[in-house]
Amino acid sequence: MKISKIEHLGIAVQSIDAVLPYFENVLGLKCYKTEVVEDQKVKTAFLKVGEVKLELLEPTCAESTVQKFLDNGGRGIHHVAFCVEDGVAEALAECDGQGIRLIDKAPRKGADGLQIAFLHPKSTVGILTELCEDPNK
Numbered sequence: 001m002k003i004s005k006i007e008h009l010g011i012a013v014q015s016i017d018a019v020l021p022y023f024e025n026v027l028g029l030k031c032y033k034t035e036v037v038e039d040q041k042v043k044t045a046f047l048k049v050g051e052v053k054l055e056l057l058e059p060t061c062a063e064s065t066v067q068k069f070l071d072n073g074g075r076g077i078h079h080v081a082f083c084v085e086d087g088v089a090e091a092l093a094e095c096d097g098q099g100i101r102l103i104d105k106a107p108r109k110g111a112d113g114l115q116i117a118f119l120h121p122k123s124t125v126g127i128l129t130e131l132c133e134d135p136n137k
């Protein structure tokens with residue numbers, strides 16, 4: 001597959017409101033959008049760092065995988081999202097062919113208008129990996 005850039009870093013937080021002052025007032029970044037992604041049970045907030053985005057992830061309920069991540073002692077970086085040039089479906093097929101465990105068998109709609117799919121951290125050296133494409137590009 002051909003990865004063009006890191007699309008965003010997903011950062012797990014218990015409360016977006018509680019951490020935004022750090023990102024905005026200390027780092028001087030600006031939150032340009034918040035969005036609830038129902039099927040992932042998260043509220044997201046996006047900030048731009050040059051070409052790359054930070055995606056803050058706040059669980060919306062106890063069953064959220066982000067809540068489980070936090071409950072298991074996870075902090076900070078939750079996943080790394082790569083932009084794939086030939087599309088998520090093709091990248092998934094390629095990963096599947098190489099024996100990589102897929103969380104998503106097909107692309108689905110993610111936050112910020114992207115088509116996304118996750119690869120399992122057990123197959124990706126411990127890093128939850130998201131593949132993305134912007135269908136409007």
Ligand code: ZN
Nearest residue numbers: 010055081130
């Ligand atoms: Zn993400």
